[in-house]
Amino acid sequence: MVSRHSYQSDPIIEQFLDETWSIHGLSDNTLSAYRTDLRHLDKFLQQQKTSLQAVELTDLQDFIAHRTEIGTSKNSQARMRSSMRRFYLFLLQKKLIQKDPTALLGKTKLDARIPKSLTEEEVEQLLSTPSDDDVIEARDKAMLELLYATGLRVTELVSLTIEQVSLRQGVIRIVGKGGKERLVPLGEVAGEQLEQYLNLVRHELVDTASSDVLFPSRRGRQMTRQAFWHRIKHYALKANIQSELSPHTLRHAFATHLLNHGADLRVVQLLLGHSDLSTTQIYTHVAKARLQELHAQHHPRG
Known part of the structure; x- marks a missing residue:
């Protein structure tokens, strides 16, 4: 198992973030969310002795199950899936992978959450x-x-x-x-x-x-x-x-x-x-x- 201190994130994550920012002009908050989600995924895959570019659909499903077990909210899970879809589309366009492992990944069903307001x-x-x-x-x-x-x-x-x-x-x-x-x-x-x-x-x-x-x-x-x-x-x-x-x-x-x-x-x-x-x-x-x-x-x- 990879220890917390020995983890090194895959450089492809930063390449994805840099190119996504330059093309789409995303906010710092959105880029930070992508970075957090993808690093969680990368670390999990390293612990499973695989990598971001070698991932299969079952690996992503295992990752989602793991995040659910540790109490990740539905909203965070939905954002996480969005991060992964965008990331793997990027890898596909760069011809760094042969197929998109998120293609058959389901969506997180969100509860209709009414925002807290004031009178x-x-x-x-x-x-x-x-x-x-x-x-x-x-x-x-x-x-x-x-x-x-x-x-x-x-x-x-x-x-x-x-x-x-x-x-x-x-x-x-x-x-x-x-x-x-x-x-x-x-x-x-x-x-x-x-x-x-x-x-x-x-x-x-x-x-x-x-x-x-x-x-x-x-x-x-x-x-x-x-x-x-x-x-x-x-x-x-x-x-x-x-x-x-x-x-x-x-x-x-x-x-x-x-x-x-x-x-x-x-x-x-x-x-x-x-x-x-x-x-x-x-x-x-x-x-x-x-x-x-x-x-x-x-x-x-x-």
Whole structure:
């Protein structure tokens, strides 16, 4: 058995990642997920005395069974299968293998998972918690308002630059997954909060000539998504919000609240940057549940 310290990953993994990035422009998060999945597979195959290029369908099935046994979630398994399919298609195109071992690999059946969201009242509590009198909290307030107003991913939020924002037109230009661009309206409240932040606060955090990061950290650098996630949890605790949170809670709230107020599903899809409408449709379950609750409360025969 290969020990944890003697494992050496197959160089073909990095070649695959480099070429996939250069051709498709995938995000760092996606590439990191591919690397993790393929290294798990590579290590498992080495322990079975075989290799990535010599693999058979039964080897992949054994690997999936192994990951299931150690408690890998269905979502992670689905992503893992996607990583393997893309990797072996690459090997096939490079003529490094004769046939695709994933061709007969089944799909992981995912449970319809309804995203955790917040009520409109809870969002109001959260957004009103940061103080305008503290530089860091004023920055965070602008970030939270922008997050809720636009439905951005946290990664998209923390990587925003000054040039991506047009206060005059009231939009921001987002470069999302796969390098795809979309324009998202700011909304009146978020626009005002952002303008106030840019005029009164940002220069306290960074020399405007030295950085174009929209929301710099205390050190004047781009924040990590983990750092901002900690800030969200901090304000939720102060606001006494009991609902379960995730880094995308305000993104989920953005989508759910739009649908609750009658927004078209395809419009929400465009705003969120989803390439597939089915990804957006999960929010209709949340909106439907809310409508049923309102019907039960207010209809005379509810």
